[in-house]
Amino acid sequence: MRSTRQTQERVVVTGLGVVSCLGIGTGEFWKNLIAGKSGIGEVSTIRADNLRFRNVGEVRDFDAAKLTSRPEALTLGRTSQFAVAAALLALKDAGLHMDGELTGYANPDQVGVVMGTTTGEQQVVERMIEKRLCILEEPDQNISARIANSVISTNISDFFGLSGYSVVLPAACSGGNYAIAHAYDLLRTGRISIALAGGADCLSRHFLFGFARLGALAPDRCRPFDKNRKGIIPGEGAGVLVLETLKSAEARKAQIYSEVLGYGLSSDAHHPVAPDPEGRGAARAMEEAIAHSHIAPESVQYISAHGTGTVISDSVETLAIKKVFGDYAYQLAVSSIKSMLGHAASAASAIEAIACNLAIQDGVIPPTINYEEQDPSCDLDYVSNTARHTEVKVAMNNSYAFLGSNASVLFGRVR
Amino acid sequence: MKLIMNKIVITGIGTISPHGFGKDIFWESVQRGTSLLSQGLNFGVERSGAENAALIQDFDERLFLDSKAVKYLQRSEKLAIVASKLALSDAGLDSTRLQDLSIGIAIGSIASNLRAVAAFDHQVLCGEANYVDPSLVPSGIMNSLSGNVSINNKIRGFHVPIAAGEASGIQAIQFALTQLEAGRVDAVLAGGVDEIYDELYEVSALAEGAALLVLEPLEQAAERNARPYAECAGFGFSYAPGCHANREQGVRSAIRAMQQSCRDAEIDPAEIDLVFVSANGSSIVDAIEIEALKSFFGNCPVAPPLTCIRTELAKSLGASGALQVAAAALTIENSTRAFKALAKTEINHVLINSFSSDGHMSCLVLRRVGP
Numbered sequence: 001m002r003s004t005r006q007t008q009e010r011v012v013v014t015g016l017g018v019v020s021c022l023g024i025g026t027g028e029f030w031k032n033l034i035a036g037k038s039g040i041g042e043v044s045t046i047r048a049d050n051l052r053f054r055n056v057g058e059v060r061d062f063d064a065a066k067l068t069s070r071p072e073a074l075t076l077g078r079t080s081q082f083a084v085a086a087a088l089l090a091l092k093d094a095g096l097h098m099d100g101e102l103t104g105y106a107n108p109d110q111v112g113v114v115m116g117t118t119t120g121e122q123q124v125v126e127r128m129i130e131k132r133l134c135i136l137e138e139p140d141q142n143i144s145a146r147i148a149n150s151v152i153s154t155n156i157s158d159f160f161g162l163s164g165y166s167v168v169l170p171a172a173c174s175g176g177n178y179a180i181a182h183a184y185d186l187l188r189t190g191r192i193s194i195a196l197a198g199g200a201d202c203l204s205r206h207f208l209f210g211f212a213r214l215g216a217l218a219p220d221r222c223r224p225f226d227k228n229r230k231g232i233i234p235g236e237g238a239g240v241l242v243l244e245t246l247k248s249a250e251a252r253k254a255q256i257y258s259e260v261l262g263y264g265l266s267s268d269a270h271h272p273v274a275p276d277p278e279g280r281g282a283a284r285a286m287e288e289a290i291a292h293s294h295i296a297p298e299s300v301q302y303i304s305a306h307g308t309g310t311v312i313s314d315s316v317e318t319l320a321i322k323k324v325f326g327d328y329a330y331q332l333a334v335s336s337i338k339s340m341l342g343h344a345a346s347a348a349s350a351i352e353a354i355a356c357n358l359a360i361q362d363g364v365i366p367p368t369i370n371y372e373e374q375d376p377s378c379d380l381d382y383v384s385n386t387a388r389h390t391e392v393k394v395a396m397n398n399s400y401a402f403l404g405s406n407a408s409v410l411f412g413r414v415r
Numbered sequence: 416m417k418l419i420m421n422k423i424v425i426t427g428i429g430t431i432s433p434h435g436f437g438k439d440i441f442w443e444s445v446q447r448g449t450s451l452l453s454q455g456l457n458f459g460v461e462r463s464g465a466e467n468a469a470l471i472q473d474f475d476e477r478l479f480l481d482s483k484a485v486k487y488l489q490r491s492e493k494l495a496i497v498a499s500k501l502a503l504s505d506a507g508l509d510s511t512r513l514q515d516l517s518i519g520i521a522i523g524s525i526a527s528n529l530r531a532v533a534a535f536d537h538q539v540l541c542g543e544a545n546y547v548d549p550s551l552v553p554s555g556i557m558n559s560l561s562g563n564v565s566i567n568n569k570i571r572g573f574h575v576p577i578a579a580g581e582a583s584g585i586q587a588i589q590f591a592l593t594q595l596e597a598g599r600v601d602a603v604l605a606g607g608v609d610e611i612y613d614e615l616y617e618v619s620a621l622a623e624g625a626a627l628l629v630l631e632p633l634e635q636a637a638e639r640n641a642r643p644y645a646e647c648a649g650f651g652f653s654y655a656p657g658c659h660a661n662r663e664q665g666v667r668s669a670i671r672a673m674q675q676s677c678r679d680a681e682i683d684p685a686e687i688d689l690v691f692v693s694a695n696g697s698s699i700v701d702a703i704e705i706e707a708l709k710s711f712f713g714n715c716p717v718a719p720p721l722t723c724i725r726t727e728l729a730k731s732l733g734a735s736g737a738l739q740v741a742a743a744a745l746t747i748e749n750s751t752r753a754f755k756a757l758a759k760t761e762i763n764h765v766l767i768n769s770f771s772s773d774g775h776m777s778c779l780v781l782r783r784v785g786p
Binding site: 209270 | 525539551558579586597652671771774775
């Protein structure tokens with residue numbers, strides 16, 4: 001494989017914005033995360049008649065009006081509201097949005113938006129199906145404008161008047177990591193100078209009933225890597241990171257959470273819903289991330305695992321980590337915050353990227369809660385139940401999606 | 416900074432469209448310029464505002480797919496897989512060769528998951544959640560197009576869906592170019608696929624289609640004696656926030672995308688020999704494109720001729736940009752006078768615009784590969 005690089009520009013993270021069942025904004029989110037709190041409760045925002053297992057990571061009492069006075073935000077679908085809210089929080093955190101507008105550091109022509117999603121505005125789609133479009137009196141020329149997956153990024157671009165670049169990568173659960181990877185590449189071409197990258201998803205019948213139909217829904221709580229794990233808990237939310245070149249960040253004296261060291265992408269080419277049981281694709285994504293970051297595997301201290309809580313997926317991820325890191329795997333701290341948030345699909349990989357950045361900044365690794373009994377096939381250090389205070393110089397964020405899509409991103413303290 | 420530093424070429428074309436099955440029929444039909452719209456088709460038109468549609472005829476999926484795939488996959492997934500096989504075959508990449516290369520997949524689509532989502536939710540709402548076809552679960556997610564291409568061809572590089580309105584197909588090519596430039600993969604299958612969805616209707620005509628192209632570095636293509644149709648010489652992108660209400664912003668963004676693509680290709684606009692216009696079909700976006708073209712080529716001694724396969728194809732949604740790129744690449748290779756309004760005998764540079772109703776402005780410059 002060729003290794004031509006476009007530029008040697010270093011890319012850093014300067015702003016974080018999160019909307020989750022554990023809090024809106026990094027302060028509340030991180031406080032609850034490292035306290036090991038669970039954000040799981042019974043579903044209330046979607047019609048889920050006859051759904052046997054009803055626990056989800058729902059963003060409760062979300063009110064976009066609390067974040068912005070602009071009325072157009074309230075007309076957006078739920079996923080877009082999450083996305084816009086997270087983008088606003090991230091821009092503010094980065095010092096790029098003040099008093100209701102972009103600051104002078106953010107030239108709209110140079111700001112790109114790259115978002116991941118799994119099902120986009122699925123609640124809007126499901127309402128449409130409920131109402132059976134054929135009864136509408138007049139055809140609606142703008143239906144595609146409301147349900148197309150691209151609206152997750154265009155709604156952010158429209159809201160802030162950003163004209164650099166806008167795209168959605170609906171790469172399912174790997175979407176957030178894919179978005180960060182693509183933003184990283186675009187920044188290194190110099191075609192944009194700031195990127196908003198992340199993921200957003202909302203709860204939906206497709207998500208809940210879909211996983212139930214596959215027998216992958218947990219009855220009560222998510223127990224990643226635990227011997228008695230029984231499946232996923234669906235979740236929702238949004239995570240947005242502000243990325244820019246190191247030069248740009250230093251020039252405007254921005255806070256820097258971490259550097260994006262590199263990423264790896266791969267496919268299992270195996271099965272629509274089951275991962276490759278030998279973990280080859282997952283391992284390849286991690287190996288590529290390490291290779292392109294030009295670091296040794298032993299430089300990594302923490303892995304934010306995909307860790308969904310399903311029997312197969314957690315075992316395969318553990319196997320893949322061992323393939324990549326060898327004996328060093330047993331010195332790694334590996335945790336899954338899905339134990340507290342549920343699985344927020346594309347938003348999950350973005351929110352987990354945010355957790356990696358906060359772990360690097362604060363020297364705290366969030367726990368895997370609900371961990372009670374070791375599974376012989378999952379025998380690594382999963383930071384069980386209690387957060388750990390320890391230096392984190394390099395963190396890896398893993399994500400694996402349906403159709404065998406794997407993505408790993410490495411974040412490191414700026415050298 | 417150039418987006419494209421190295422020579423990336425198109426070596427394989429796989430198209431399935433109302434024009435026909437495969438690139439040769441596609442090229443013949445495009446040159447003839449016949450309308451492919453049919454009226455009164457039974458695809459749920461009674462529930463939509465669309466009165467005309469261009470459908471893929473005589474698509475026998477059993478020629479390429481096993482019985483399981485025929486039974487369980489959605490139409491758009493089948494189109495994607497078959498288009499990928501046509502493109503890979505055209506590029507001379509058989510199944511053995513595929514294992515030697517790291518190949519990625521990027522497929523643009525507006526809403527390829529919609530049919531599966533609707534079918535799934537219908538059953539759930541009718542109280543049949545326990546009996547719904549489980550294959551509708553992964554098919555209800557947009558990465559099922561690229562994922563099924565990956566599984567069917569055993570391709571283990573990245574696979575990613577791209578959503579950028581009608582510019583999705585061409586944005587997939589842009590994603591491919593960034594990956595190839597970074598040396599992440601040896602080749603990429605990139606393009607767009609969309610079918611007509613009952614729930615997604617507009618008052619203008621609709622079309623379905625699939626176009627996937629094999630992109631790879633010129634050096635590698637030469638090493639394996641693959642024929643390059645054209646070089647992807649320059650790419651430009653921009654976004655026009657609120658373009659429906661702010662036409663000036665739309666024009667500015669469109670011009671910027673065209674400028675970027677020519678700068679990337681290191682050519683002057685006067686060197687463009689032919690433009691494949693987006694011809695979005697929306698009165699606002701069409702007006703934006705016309706004004707942008709006039710401004711962009713205003714200083715040229717002779718403005719290049721404009722053409723568009725969509726006058727025959729109507730709106731093929733996420734596939735449209737990729738189909739235009741396929742037609743442009745074939746134009747360069749053939750460089751004949753068969754196209755309407757051609758002013759030159761040899762086509763060296765073609766600009767392809769892909770402007771979407773929601774504000775995505777993307778442009779690609781293709782260049783003839785020199786001796």
